Amino acid sequence: MRDSAEPHTAIADPMLPIAMRVSEAWRELDDVVSLRLVTKDGAPFAFAPGQFNMLYAFGVGEAAISISGDPARTGELLHTIRDVGAVSGALTRLKAGDEVGVRGPFGSSWPVDSEHDRHLLFVAGGLGLAPLRPAIYRALATRHRFASITLIMGARSPRDLLYPYQLAGWTASHALRLNITVDHAGPEWTGSVGVVTTEFARALAGIDPAKVSAYLCGPEIMMRFGAMGLADMGVSTERMWLSMERSMKCAIGLCGHCQFGPDFVCKDGPVFRHDEIARRLTLKEI
Amino acid sequence: MVIKTIRDILEEHPAFKSFDDDALDLISGCGTNEHFAAGSMILREGDDASKVHILRKGDAAIEIAAPGTGPLIVETLHAGDVVDWSWLVPPRRAMSDARAVTEVSAISLDANCVLGKCDEHPNLGYQMFKLWLPHLAERVRNGRMQLLDLYGANAG
Amino acid sequence: MERAAALDDPRPVLSALIEAGYRVIAPVEQDGAIRYLPAVDPDSLPKGRIDSQTPGSYRLEDGDPERWFDYVVSPESWKAWLYPARRKMWTSTRSEDGLSFERPEAEWTPTAFFGVRPCDLAAIEKQDAILKDGAFADPDYAHRRENALIVVIQCARSAETCFCASMNTGPRAQAGFDIALTELGAEADHRFLVEAGSEAGARVLEGLTEDATEADKDAAHAATNAAAASQIRVMPENVAAGLKARLTAPEWDDVAKRCLNCANCTMACPTCFCSDVQDTSDLTGDLTDRWRVWDSCFNPDFSYIHGGAVRTSSMSRYRQWMTHKLSSWHDQFGASGCVGCGRCIAWCPVGIDIVAEAETLMAQPED
Structure with a gap:
């Protein structure tokens, strides 16, 4: 790595991709792949937890994909991608050595450092753990500064859990408290079955809800009801953040696709404080 | 060592904390302590629902079996939860299996006893209503969420 | 910039712009509509034509043959020039060395927009706020915008569909232009009040104009005030x-x-x-x-x-x-x-x- 290289944070030209090399690609789930990307000049790529990049599959197109790696490791970018369309499908078929276009990092981030001394509660649904993971890494890096760290994971079934190797590691090292719940399971499953909100009471047992900072990421319905459930328990709506998903083309607030009421999700989000968008979450087709 | 009475246990239990003394006196006469080893069945689909179980300790799984796929856990229940409501609804037949996932302690209430006392004492019946309805409402709401298959590949 | 002057005919301004090396985009009648197209001939201005605009309808008609600018806005707006409907952003090539990305060369010469209406000037300023002056700028838009000289025609007539007065964007532009012309009435011999809004605008006007009289200025304001008063549509205030x-x-x-x-x-x-x-x-x-x-x-x-x-x-x-x-x-x-x-x-x-x-x-x- 070049010592003199500046991190790619200033976004020299936010409209023009830079070429990055896939150094490793591996399958996480049946339709989900993770890519490890490195810059060609060895320059670091700094980002804040919760931000995303526009990844360009050559000749196919671009998609907004959240960054899922450790923000302290600026020598690489991790992206976890589900094959749901032409572009994401092409990205999941990339192999080590292939190149991809990258624009970013874009968007707002999960506030972690500002929440010192509080109980951090991460609520991830499905692939929602991918955009949350950088915030968890950041919190774990200064673990002693937080009262507690809890992760509630919701998934379709036990075999659909993202990053199971990492969940096992975090649990084994007592780095955080983990509550997993799935929508259905076979009889061998000894964990919970049910929606994430059913885990709240046990996850927060003995914790003053006024001292909880919550980070929700997953399907919009899950975040909507999750935030409502936490608020009912006494968690401040000003201490809850969630990450919105909308169509994105430019990622810099110029194309209009991600309009969400008075905000562009790409540049005013994707991470929003709950009280700022609570009304919009219950308006249909906004 | 003090041996707790059923009434003591009910009084401490979160589900019954809103019950007044008269109601607790009435209902404790219908209760029994029960223990289930991990893996054992609390209820079997098709059984007469003559009892209702309220969990004190441990986890239970609601299962529905289908040929070829084996039992599928559709919901897990934890301390404070009520295992089933079939006992309230004629023909009072359990509509799913309930299995102890861990060792389970529960209070079981005799359904005929409870319903009989509710008929005699409408105040008890109303307190039971206020206990069951929010619980059932939440279970129905959660069931709807699961129906959405939120985390499926094409779900929003 | 309050530097008013008077002019008998708008064409010398067009000629001066062309002579100064600007590519001039100006109103031209084409396909039954007024369009903003490159103008090489000052005589191509659609003098004497007006537009009848009503909900769902646009028709060009003959108006007062002595008047130059009684039509209002074209179907197309100036965004077609500043932010074209289709524009190449970059080219990517794949070779043995991997992927590379390049922007195309800027293809924009200094251009004068002749005949920008006050509402359209306001629209350009609104697009500036998004595409040029925000946290992220579109460099192509910014380049075009910075190399565009704007000649406003203040509106002495409103169409039935106009409601600029209630949006505070017209019919008279106060600033933001390089040059602004107001066509005066018959009582002022169809002369023009000319305002220079910038140094670049003043340079173009050098030697073309004579000093405006107070009567010219009054006539200009009366013309745009009359256009405002004739508007029947008013956007609710709140x-x-x-x-x-x-x-x-x-x-x-x-x-x-x-x-x-x-x-x-x-x-x-x-x-x-x-x-x-x-x-x-x-x-x-x-x-x-x-x-x-x-x-x-x-x-x-x-x-x-x-x-x-x-x-x-x-x-x-x-x-x-x-x-x-x-x-x-x-x-x-x-x-x-x-x-x-x-x-x-x-x-x-x-x-x-x-x-x-x-x-x-x-x-x-x-x-």
Whole structure:
């Protein structure tokens, strides 16, 4: 790595991709792949937890994909991608050595450092753990500064859990408290079955809800009801953040696709404080 | 060592904390302590629902079996939860299996006893209503969420 | 810049711009409409023509043969020049060395926009706020904008669809132009009041004009005041907050039943800026171009995320357009997104009138 290289944070030209090399690609789930990307000049790529990049599959197109790696490791970018369309499908078929276009990092981030001394509660649904993971890494890096760290994971079934190797590691090292719940399971499953909100009471047992900072990421319905459930328990709506998903083309607030009421999700989000968008979450087709 | 009475246990239990003394006196006469080893069945689909179980300790799984796929856990229940409501609804037949996932302690209430006392004492019946309805409402709401298959590949 | 002068004929200004080396874009009659096209001949100005614009209708007619500028706004706005409907953003090539990305060369010579109406000047300023002066700028737009000289024609006539007076964008522009002309009436011999708004504008005017009289200035203000007074459409004053409080009014369904979702209003609107991207490849597959193309929030796929679109109903798409234009634009950019040019009214094939819809909605109870 070049010592003199500046991190790619200033976004020299936010409209023009830079070429990055896939150094490793591996399958996480049946339709989900993770890519490890490195810059060609060895320059670091700094980002804040919760931000995303526009990844360009050559000749196919671009998609907004959240960054899922450790923000302290600026020598690489991790992206976890589900094959749901032409572009994401092409990205999941990339192999080590292939190149991809990258624009970013874009968007707002999960506030972690500002929440010192509080109980951090991460609520991830499905692939929602991918955009949350950088915030968890950041919190774990200064673990002693937080009262507690809890992760509630919701998934379709036990075999659909993202990053199971990492969940096992975090649990084994007592780095955080983990509550997993799935929508259905076979009889061998000894964990919970049910929606994430059913885990709240046990996850927060003995914790003053006024001292909880919550980070929700997953399907919009899950975040909507999750935030409502936490608020009912006494968690401040000003201490809850969630990450919105909308169509994105430019990622810099110029194309209009991600309009969400008075905000562009790409540049005013994707991470929003709950009280700022609570009304919009219950308006249909906004 | 003090041996707790059923009434003591009910009084401490979160589900019954809103019950007044008269109601607790009435209902404790219908209760029994029960223990289930991990893996054992609390209820079997098709059984007469003559009892209702309220969990004190441990986890239970609601299962529905289908040929070829084996039992599928559709919901897990934890301390404070009520295992089933079939006992309230004629023909009072359990509509799913309930299995102890861990060792389970529960209070079981005799359904005929409870319903009989509710008929005699409408105040008890109303307190039971206020206990069951929010619980059932939440279970129905959660069931709807699961129906959405939120985390499926094409779900929003 | 209060430097008024007078002129008998607008053509010397055009000639001076051409001589100064500007490419001049000016009003030209073509295909039954006034269009803004490159002008090499000052005589090509559509003198004596007026436009009749009503909901769902635009027709050119003969007006006073002595008057130069009694038509108002063209179907196309100046965004067609500053933010073209299709523009290459970059080219990507794949070789043994991997991928590379390059921007195309800027292809824009210093250009004079002759005949910008005050509402359209306001529209350009609104697009500046988004595309040039925000946290992220579109460099191509910024380059074009910085190399564009603006000659405003103040409006002495309003079309039936005009409502700039209630949007505070016209019929007289106070600033933001390089040169502004007001066509005076017959009592002033159809002379022009000329204002220079910048040094560049003043340089173009050097030697062309004589000093304006106080009577010229009074006549100019009287002309634009009369145009304002003749406007029959008035946007409700508190529409920005009012629409926000009526997002679930059933009247949205009523307008949605009439709306064809054709997107014409967004194409004609001088401030609508939404765009999509398209990628094209050559036959070898090793070279692809990325294009930015105009898009519209009325297109069903506009809000598509995997699994489906966020705004599937016509109601939600009309509401998105209108609330963005009149309400959330204030939150995002500090002002309304509407300039009152009336294009969306005239060019709506079913004659939906944004002012009338705003009035209807504002008469509904709050959510």
